[in-house]
Amino acid sequence: MLEVRHLSVNYRGIQALADVCFKLAAGRLVGLIGPNGAGKSTLIKAILNLIPIREGQVIYQGLPLKQQRQQVAYVPQRSQIDWDYPITVWNVVMMARTAHAGWFHAPSRTSREVVKEALLRVEMFGLRDRQIGELSGGQQQRVFLARAIAQQAELFLFDEPLTAVDKKTEALILEIYAELKAQGKTLLISCHEWGEALNHYDRLLLLNQRLIANGSPIEVMTLENIQCAYGVCPQPQRFHQSKETMYFC
């Protein structure tokens, strides 16, 4: 169980997050949505303690998360990564094993096996010797997915993993979400998708500086909530036909 308590973050004098509270249960796929600049990335970084927190706590299994960072796998936004860095696919994934190996130690045989398995799972083992800049956008995302898998963490934080990926990668990512969920992992994914795609998530967090709604996609995607988060009234669109319910998205 991940618990975020009264989290507030100021960024250069501007309030980026105000009093955000929520709990994430294990084995759930949770989507983090909100307009651009709503503070989705800031929230993920604040949970990881990568930016100064003004107030609040992040507790995992009863202890502050920053004391047990090995439990978290983090996939940053694509734009945060230098794709010209001289590194191959294999070594990017091997980074996940840095903490497991410990200081002064080379990666163990187990680590090499884990990395190989992760690369096979995302169908990138054949390209393991490629420099990361020589891959397509979808392949690059799969490398980072493999890195997250190889870390064998309990809590997964993904920052917009579906941006600029091909259909095949998207399907693969969704499959892996399902596998991780089945293994009882906790997943928080900031996302840009709309409509049907949001039904992949068990829960949604709707954010705009503060947490506007927290619940199942049906509960969260109401006209009132969306207006509150986005400040506009969007065009109504059929959201989930099987239940014959109209949602606004």
Next chain:
Amino acid sequence: MLEWLLEPLAFEFMRNALITGILVGVLCPVVGTYLIVQRMALLGDVMAHSVLPGLAIAFFLRVNILFGAFVSGLLSAFLIAWLRSQTRIKVDAVMALIFSSFFALGVLLITLLRNKLDLDSFLFGDILGVTLTDVGRTVVVTLLILSLVKLFYKELLFYTFARDGAEAIGLPVNLIYFGLMAAVTLTIIASMQTVGVVLVVSLLVGPAITAYLFVKELHQMMVLGAIIGVISSISGMYVSYYLNVPSGPSIVLVGFGLFLLAVLFSPNQGILTRPEMVDRSTRIFRQLKDLRRG
């Protein structure tokens, strides 16, 4: 030819200079690689200029001038990191200001304290002045830094590739930054005698980016960079000896020459040799042949 190569070795100063040159030729590209991949190449230049106030004060107080240089260089790195985190000013502007201000302070202090510091040799290198003590110091610095790079290679790789990711798994990122800056400052101090502070950035950056055009892994960039660095150093020293010109500029220009060759002829990324260029030139050549025939 052999005589031509051996003649300078008869002089002790030249032997010392060559040993230092080889060590610095290995050390600079290894440390420089970390600066380049973090897009901080100019930080090397900033820190090189920033050692000057420390040199002047230490010289005046009669403490070890290298200690002064070390403190002063690190101080500038911290000032840059601090200003960068506290304001919205971009890092290039911060670096430009810190670099010129520290250098100005250094020049001012040298004049005010009436130091008999030979500014020229610090700025451009002076192989005539390389003593055995200098050689010893360079050996220690080189061995120290290379061992640390070997020991912490995977942590440094993670940190320079993705600082946030490294912090997220609990690596001590501030300590790593401090360590890297300390390594850069020590490298600059070790290179002061051969290339001088104005030109040391070239040895930090040149061989490593030349290597970058050929490789796809960080350690390959370091190894190939070190080989290119040593070639530049030794060739530059000989040019300096025979043409009676300062060693710093000679080393730097040999390095630049090698870089130009790589930019033009590197197998995958060379402007004249990358696959699409070769295809295009073959096509043009074929068309010309057809024209002649037709």
